[in-house]
Amino acid sequence: MPACILYCERCNTQEIKSLPEADFGLLLAEGVVRLPCRSCEAKESWKLVPPLRREPRVRRDPRPRRVLVIDDDQDTLRILEILLRPEKYTVVTAACADEAIQKLQTTDFDVIVSDIRMPEFDGRSLFRFLIIYLPHYAQRVLFLTGDQSEKTSRFLQECGCPWLLKPINLPELESRIREIG
């Protein structure tokens, strides 16, 4: 199993842990696993250490930004394809995490704009997968969601990624994309 950098929610101890399959599945699903902590001397909740945010840098590359948009709502994908104009962005769309991973395998992207609530592998699980396997992409995620549930709010507060609520506000979206890279 891949090594994950986790921290204990109680004492903030950070450790690299190779998790058994069941715990790894839980980590992807809920972002938290119950494991013993040497410092706390008890079983505690461990979470993935969120990715470092890159220092904001001015992009001087005149080529369009490559943006991967992941959303199970076809309308959102279509709207973003139209709004993010080709002279500024090269937009590739994915209707689910499966498609997104296939696209990530073959193409490089500057920014990933992801929905959160999606069937099966949702935005949260995808983000956790990226932290573990493609950490440099975890730094480039921008969440665009219409979900205002407490679970999603908590996730957004903790993930450290820029995020926006639907409906799409283009100037704000462009500004956040610029912030990422």
Add this chain to the structure above:
Amino acid sequence: MIGKTLSHFKIIEKLGEGGMGVVYRGVDLDLDRPVAIKLLPSEAQQNEESIARFLREAKTASKLQHPAITTIYEFGIQDNLRYLVMEYIEGKTLKEMLKSGPLPILPLLEIAIQVADALSLADEKAIIHRDIKSENIMLTDRGQVKILDFGLAKMVEKSGPVAQDGFQSSMGVVVGTVSHMSPEQALGAELDARTDIYSTGVVLFEMATGTLPFTGNSQSVVLAKVLNQPASGVADYNAAAPPSLQKMIAKCLEKNREQRYQNALSLLVDLRAIKQEMERAQAGNKMVMMQPGKDPRLPPPSAEKLSDLVPPSTPVSSSSILPTPGAARTVPPVSSGTASFLSALAAQEAGGSSQLRPKRSWRLGACFVLKTTRQAIGVAGGLFALACVTLFSLPVLKPEFAKKVPGIQWLHSAVDPVLANVASAVNVDFTYHELNFLLLVVALAAYILQSVVSWPLEGLESWIRKPLLSRQSSRGSGVFSQATDTSGISQATRMSLLREYAASKRMLSDVKKQIAFLAIDVVGSTKMKLGEEKISIEHAFAEYKKFLERIFHECHAYKVAWTPDGVMAAFYSVEDSAAAARKLLVDLDWFNRDIHQLRAKFHVRCGLNVGEVLFPEDKPLEEISDEVIDVAGHMQKYADPDTVWISEEAYNQLVERNGFERLDRQVDNHEVFVWRKPS
């Protein structure tokens, strides 16, 4: 000029006059919309530099498409008059707004964010404004910021020295406004985007205090202060300004541009962070607020940060604003900020609990020594064995030729002593027809010996190397690798990505259970209660609850969550959940007839959906949040009274499908089937 028409733009009135042009309000006769028309002053119309500058303004501004940057509609020449037609902005300049005093912090931040956002776009296009000031920032009635006069902007060359500005050098004029001018601009030095950061800092100072950081009786006095005097603290004028904002403004106003924000994007990110933390601080301990664009660089509101936002009663010195060295230890790792994470890491290392970066040097050194030793033994053993085999083969050659083989003496000197010792030890003659078979035995023994010695060394090396290898692999999957700006994933990762994803998906699926959710709601429950005795209502609903619990029990519900009028039940099987729903609708008649005495009867609507949900045994249903549950809830919400709406996914798993009909509609992109209570 009033009343004159340029192209299809009619000049209505003069709005103002600046060094590089006169601005008129006009109207677009084709589109019937107000416009601003900027004309070069008549004396400048003949000046080639002024014309070039005017042209540059048009080109520069038209490159920037941003809500906070004035849109250019047209540029033209008519009757030797050069004009620029821009969007007409109705609103007030920031300067006018500040006449009534400093701005409250949140509106200040909102304006600053829009300015910094626009400047970050300009920065990306290698354009600097060079005259950011409160007069050049307008606010529309809808709160939209508009930065005027990108006309002073000049293109920054991407490489090589910046071209000397013709206007500046030939006319000996320093472009900009003295009070908002950066020190390097005042000195006539080459400019970059950091000059705009300084000027934005001056505007921030103005907004926070209502005054300028440097004032004086004459421009030369102001200029001298800009160059030599440190800016006053914001807290000297406005004690309510949060320390984080004070620090930010001070950073913008650094004389040395290396110590300022290096780009508008960094300023923007910090402005958003301060705004978000202020909003969080205001929200206090209430429920989590959804605020777009959580800033990742700053930690969540730790006690230290929140105290930063509380307006100090006395002016805060810069040393008290800075976090104490030990503070990093208290920063939780969820902070996700570069600085906080690194400081937390540094604190960990300093504290000796170096779980992420144990001392690797001794392991690397030991591995090197072991590997070198092992290789040396291997090479020596191999060469010795080869030498033995060579000497064994020599008698095959003619004796005179064998003597001429180069290096044969060296082989003899290396092998013969060993051979003699072995021969004396075993005391057996291995020679047959001039071939000494003892050489072959020694060669074989040497080979075996080097293998036997190398094997434990290799094991020892692997044992020492193991922690290093696991750490290296985690580097590829952890935070450390994130400092590098890789534009794409490595080829090896690409190769394995799909496999890793498939495995992750399987593990994710393994921890989830297939659960059917049945949402039930009493139709018009509020109306039912009107005009009824409270005790009767309570009794009726208590009976209804018992009635439902009996059905859930009969149909093997896994878990149930109650709300005042509704209920959500989880089942391991769709069949059971559908049976519960049907039974409820059918038995409700009996319940209404025999059990309760309210005037209005109980009618319910049900929604059913199925899917894989992470549902730990020890968690109540109330704490589970998932799209599958939401869909069940939405099905119920849209269902007609006395019907069960189920998703297509649930329908497909049903064995008993009698009475279900497809509906011509969707809920949350799910096809719907309906079951109606038989009349």
